[in-house]
Amino acid sequence: MVRLAPPLSQxxxxxATPEKDPFMKAIQFxxxxxxxxxxxxVELATPTPEGxxxxxxxxxxxxxxxxxxxxxxEGADPKTLGFDAAGVVVSGGDKTSLFKxxxxxxxxxxxxxxxxxxxxxxxxxxxxxxxxxxxxxxxSAALPLTALTAWESLFHQLGIDFDARDKNAGKTxxxxxxxxxxxxxAIQLAKLAGLTVIATxxxxxxxxxxRKLGADHIINHHGEMPAQLRELGIDHVxxxxxxxxxDGVWExxxxxxxxxxxxxxxxxxxxxxxxxxxxxxKSVSIxxxxxxxxxxxxxxxxxxxxRILNRVAELVDDGKILTTANDNLSPINAENILEGHRRLESxxxxxxxxxxxxx
Amino acid sequence: MVRLAPPLSQxxxxxATPEKDPFMKAIQFxxxxxxxxxxxxVELATPTPEGxxxxxxxxxxxxxxxxxxxxxxEGADPKTLGFDAAGVVVSGGDKTSLFKxxxxxxxxxxxxxxxxxxxxxxxxxxxxxxxxxxxxxxxSAALPLTALTAWESLFHQLGIDFDARDKNAGKTxxxxxxxxxxxxxAIQLAKLAGLTVIATxxxxxxxxxxRKLGADHIINHHGEMPAQLRELGIDHVxxxxxxxxxDGVWExxxxxxxxxxxxxxxxxxxxxxxxxxxxxxKSVSIxxxxxxxxxxxxxxxxxxxxRILNRVAELVDDGKILTTANDNLSPINAENILEGHRRLESxxxxxxxxxxxxx
Numbered sequence: 211m212v213r214l215a216p217p218l219s220q221x222x223x224x225x226a227t228p229e230k231d232p233f234m235k236a237i238q239f240x241x242x243x244x245x246x247x248x249x250x251x252v253e254l255a256t257p258t259p260e261g262x263x264x265x266x267x268x269x270x271x272x273x274x275x276x277x278x279x280x281x282x283x284e285g286a287d288p289k290t291l292g293f294d295a296a297g298v299v300v301s302g303g304d305k306t307s308l309f310k311x312x313x314x315x316x317x318x319x320x321x322x323x324x325x326x327x328x329x330x331x332x333x334x335x336x337x338x339x340x341x342x343x344x345x346x347x348x349x350s351a352a353l354p355l356t357a358l359t360a361w362e363s364l365f366h367q368l369g370i371d372f373d374a375r376d377k378n379a380g381k382t383x384x385x386x387x388x389x390x391x392x393x394x395x396a397i398q399l400a401k402l403a404g405l406t407v408i409a410t411x412x413x414x415x416x417x418x419x420x421r422k423l424g425a426d427h428i429i430n431h432h433g434e435m436p437a438q439l440r441e442l443g444i445d446h447v448x449x450x451x452x453x454x455x456x457d458g459v460w461e462x463x464x465x466x467x468x469x470x471x472x473x474x475x476x477x478x479x480x481x482x483x484x485x486x487x488x489x490x491x492k493s494v495s496i497x498x499x500x501x502x503x504x505x506x507x508x509x510x511x512x513x514x515x516x517r518i519l520n521r522v523a524e525l526v527d528d529g530k531i532l533t534t535a536n537d538n539l540s541p542i543n544a545e546n547i548l549e550g551h552r553r554l555e556s557x558x559x560x561x562x563x564x565x566x567x568x569x
Numbered sequence: 570m571v572r573l574a575p576p577l578s579q580x581x582x583x584x585a586t587p588e589k590d591p592f593m594k595a596i597q598f599x600x601x602x603x604x605x606x607x608x609x610x611v612e613l614a615t616p617t618p619e620g621x622x623x624x625x626x627x628x629x630x631x632x633x634x635x636x637x638x639x640x641x642x643e644g645a646d647p648k649t650l651g652f653d654a655a656g657v658v659v660s661g662g663d664k665t666s667l668f669k670x671x672x673x674x675x676x677x678x679x680x681x682x683x684x685x686x687x688x689x690x691x692x693x694x695x696x697x698x699x700x701x702x703x704x705x706x707x708x709s710a711a712l713p714l715t716a717l718t719a720w721e722s723l724f725h726q727l728g729i730d731f732d733a734r735d736k737n738a739g740k741t742x743x744x745x746x747x748x749x750x751x752x753x754x755a756i757q758l759a760k761l762a763g764l765t766v767i768a769t770x771x772x773x774x775x776x777x778x779x780r781k782l783g784a785d786h787i788i789n790h791h792g793e794m795p796a797q798l799r800e801l802g803i804d805h806v807x808x809x810x811x812x813x814x815x816d817g818v819w820e821x822x823x824x825x826x827x828x829x830x831x832x833x834x835x836x837x838x839x840x841x842x843x844x845x846x847x848x849x850x851k852s853v854s855i856x857x858x859x860x861x862x863x864x865x866x867x868x869x870x871x872x873x874x875x876r877i878l879n880r881v882a883e884l885v886d887d888g889k890i891l892t893t894a895n896d897n898l899s900p901i902n903a904e905n906i907l908e909g910h911r912r913l914e915s916x917x918x919x920x921x922x923x924x925x926x927x928x
Contacts, residue, residue: 497854
């Protein structure tokens with residue numbers, strides 16, 4: 211911390227920084243379900259940050275499929291979920307240096323630790339960014355997980371250089387699942403990087419959304435994608451970012467990818483996959499992107515997520531990236547968190563769903 | 570060509586450059602077998618180079634598993650096989666500029682074109698290198714395919730920077746199949762790049778060979794590799810180059826690879842593979858390396874193979890890379906080519922086998 215928070219007893223006079231209450235509300239899931247009663251509100255001792263951790267007072271949380279994927283299974287302990295969050299820094303551990311109390315921040319957190327569905331949360335400052343000054347807590351909370359996933363997919367896993375517009379000109383990227391949370395950010399980032407973007411969308415509404423975000427071409431991932439590409443005059447694409455399901459499109463990806471091309475995937479698959487054939491003949495690279503790898507393993511470059519989130523905030527403030535926040539529930543309580551899980555599970559939500567404020 | 574070859578009629582006086590005979594010997598496979606009679610010697614019209622092609626008088630050829638993998642199937646036309654070669658430049662097409670007549674060259678060729686088991690061969694000059702001046706034709710012919718595969722695996726697919734010794738220091742590379750043709754070059758290149766190299770070998774003889782080439786540690790790929798790594802004090806490796814079979818070691822690779830690590834593969838696999846699990850959680854990249862991709866698709870960067878072969882030749886001449894040539898048959902005729910195929914198919918040959926000279 212640039213300015214370390216003074217001990218609680220001396221902090222009554224600092225009005226800019228929120229008070230840390232000794233106890234806090236948290237929403238905990240008891241079972242792997244989104245039915246009423248499977249999450250409850252509890253009161254827990256407010257934690258104290260140590261080491262690289264900062265304590266953040268949570269103002270808004272964003273929901274993602276990972277929320278319902280990691281609910282506790284049978285016999286597991288109750289779990290405070292929630293990953294995307296926006297809030298204000300309260301205090302920091304002895305190894306913190308990136309933020310000061312009162313800073314407005316956003317982050318996607320760490321899947322191995324208690325989540326953001328709580329009044330206060332500990333988070334390693336190296337995975338936290340200064341949130342866009344042009345956005346409020348709600349619209350900020352919609353961004354981190356999808357922005358980190360999109361950024362790491364394109365600029366780390368596929369090895370595209372964000373700042374090399376000239377080099378990227380003429381290179382083609384197929385984004386499977388363009389209208390989803392990650393796809394919506396990836397379209398914008400790829401266009402900023404100078405690529406030609408073909409996004410897939412299966413409904414008119416989602417196709418229009420992809421075009422608005424800058425996609426050059428739209429094809430339908432429920433149809434024959436290679437044939438649709440050829441109709442656009444494109445035989446092969448240099449990159450494929452598949453933010454959708456993998457199983458049904460494996461062979462099509464092998465056909466569409468260019469020699470020496472790169473593919474990035476973010477979801478699992480049901481069937482075991484045949485990686486040889488086209489992929490081998492073309493010397494293709496296939497990468498998994500999992501936004502939580504850096505925090506889960508505390509990799510040497512964990513601070514990269516701090517840098518990415520700061521850079522995304524600048525792009526938002528410069529009007530170059532639109533937030534994908536679309537719907538908000540308030541306040542943050544068990545009922546609304548459960549309602550959020552149900553909406554995500556239905557697979558019909560458009561843009562990002564957030565939950566904000568404390569009753 | 571720096572100096573274009575004059576028309577044949579005017580070339581009688583140029584004694585430094587071999588004469589191009591109107592007809593040439595070639596060894597052609599009739600069937601997918603290494604039994605006597607499945608390859609025969611034929612006489613073909615000597616081809617004339619056009620465009621990017623040079624005509625090379627072949628002095629020696631190196632054998633690789635690809636030779637017996639692409640023999641003609643039932644009903645297919647007879648095929649001139651042979652990929653690795655060393656020879657002398659006779660003439661060049663109108664778009665050539667990298668070589669002049671009389672240059673001593675080596676190359677791994679193009680799997681889609683007539684091969685090097687012939688007195689003369691056409692080859693795109695952009696995949697040809699100046700051969701090491703410290704080696705003869707036989708020891709040169711042992712190098713190109715394995716050197717290109719090893720170089721592209723480490724420095725293109727895994728993205729290691731050959732010239733960044735400081736950055737690579739402390740990074741670990743596991744080479745599965747260290748004593749094989751590709752592994753033998755890869756160990757040397759990886760050590761030159763500053764990596765810590767763990768090579769796998771299953772026999773004492775091959776373990777000694779890997780150590781001689783510079784491997785820091787040896788483990789046995791027939792044993793429990795993750796446990797053997799841990800015994801060395803290594804939990805995870807940053808890179809895995811698997812120049813051996815994939816099927817039996819898939820889960821072990823998932824366990825051994827570090828978060829954000831890279832894996833390169835060069836062989837196919839029998840079973841479909843589960844790519845999720847460890848690979849996803851660790852955001853791992855998996856690349857296929859196929860040395861013939863560049864020539865098969867005439868990629869924009871096809872000339873990279875010319876550069877790699879020249880660079881490898883310099884490293885050989887500087888005493889930094891040992892050729893892995895081990896055994897030679899002579900002359901180049903149907904009998905010896907078939908004998909070479911049989912030895913490779915047996916899987917017991919050590920180092921590289923070459924065939925040289927014309928009767």
